[in-house]
Amino acid sequence: MPILPTSSALAATKTARRVGAIDMARGVALLAMALYHGSWDLTHLGLADFDLLGDPLWLxxxxxxLGSFLILSGLSLVLAAEGGIDRRRFLRRFALLVLAAGGVSAVSLAMFPDSPIVFGVLHHMAVASLLGLALLRLSWPVLLLLGLAVIAVGETVALPLFDDPWLRWIGLMTFEPESNDYVPLFPWFGGFLFGMALGRLWRPGVAVAPGGPVGRWFAWAGRHSLAVYLLHQPVLFGLLSLLAMGIGAEPADVxxxxxxxxxxxxxxxxxxEHCTATCRCVSDDLNRTGLWSDFIHDRLTADGARKVDGIIQNCGSR
Incomplete structure (x- = not known):
């Protein structure tokens, strides 16, 4: 169930300069994100058995x-707006963010049609950036209280009205949708608002270049977080998939x-022994005939159900 970040949708203005501490913090968060995604990949591919959806520590x-990226993005938005918004730069970065979010949705739909990313972190960041612009004039206490209210509503309110597919991005639905990355407006926009409140309180001093190779690496990654996000998971998943195939690991669902x-x-x-052989025969034949996904997600048609019954009977008689 992958997560992640992007640098603020408006990274700079005409007069703003980069803040090394924010870049480094974002770089550290990127490393944590990569480790989390790598753990998800290991579990999905059958190379490990981490309980990412049930273990309180993983949750x-x-x-x-995710919260750290949202806070850093809200903070960056406020600092970047101090000298006035560079509209051309904002629109260029916003368009890039929207395109990246669309690309992630398309790829996830192709790779995981049963749990595509419809409103993940990039989609959230695009919406949060626009909403943040409208809230730039608010004071830090108001932003803090508004953030608390967004989180409180997101954690306590669930209405059937928001179960409609076109409204699920809001986050007030009565169930969790099947998605590898779901970051709805409620309660997650609260983190972005916290970052904006912090931006009202904190005024960074003179920008200092990060010291040492490690610090410079983190700062570099933080400056290019969107690119890192888009590239890291395909690389990780591809390498680990090759490893899984090489050692014959079974995917988690199998x-x-x-x-x-x-x-x-x-x-x-x-x-x-016979049960083990029969069950393996069934899963192999379901994969070979292209019925596995529909079978495992209980979406079989009447014809598909008949084919599955035939596969089970055939494997059981061997």
Whole structure:
């Protein structure tokens, strides 16, 4: 369930200069994000078994990483606007952000049609940037209170009205949609508002170049966070996929199916060895015939269900 960042949609104005501390902080957050995404990849490909969706520590890690990017982006927006917004630069960066978000949605739909990224972090950043522009004149106490209110509403309100696919980006729906990256307006915009409030309070001094190779690397990554975001996951997933194929690792959904299938079979009186062979035969044939995704997500048509029954009977008789 991948997460991530981008640099502020309006990184600079006519008079603003980069702040090394913010670049370095964003670079550190990028490393944490890459480690999280790598753990997701390892689990998805069957190379590890991290409980990213159930373990409180993993859930806290995701919240912390994503929240840090939103805070840094809200902070950057306020600092960048001090000398007046460079509209041309903002529109150019905003267009790039929208294109990147569209590209992520298209790729995720092709690779994971059952859980595409419809409103992920890049989509959120685009909307947050526009909303942030409208709130630039607010004082830090008001921004802080507004951020708390957004989080409170996002954590407590759930209305069927927002279950409509066109309204799910708001975040007040009654269920969590199937998506590898879902960052709705409520409650996550609260983090962006916290960053804006911090921007009202903090005035960085003279910009100082990060010291040492590690600091410079983090600062460089922070300055190019959108590019790093777009490139890191394809590289990580591709390399780990090659490793998984090389050692014959089973994807998480296949492994889960085998465990459940063998348990059901043996509970019905089957011999463990025969049950294991039968379940593996079923998963292999479902993958070979292109029925696996519909089967595992309970989307089989009547014809597909008949084909699955035939595969089960055929594998059981071997």
């Amino acid at each position: 806290a890690a995701r919240t912390g990483i 492994r889960s199916f085998h465990t459940s299938c063998v348990a059901t079979c043996t509970a019905s009186g089957g011999v463990a």
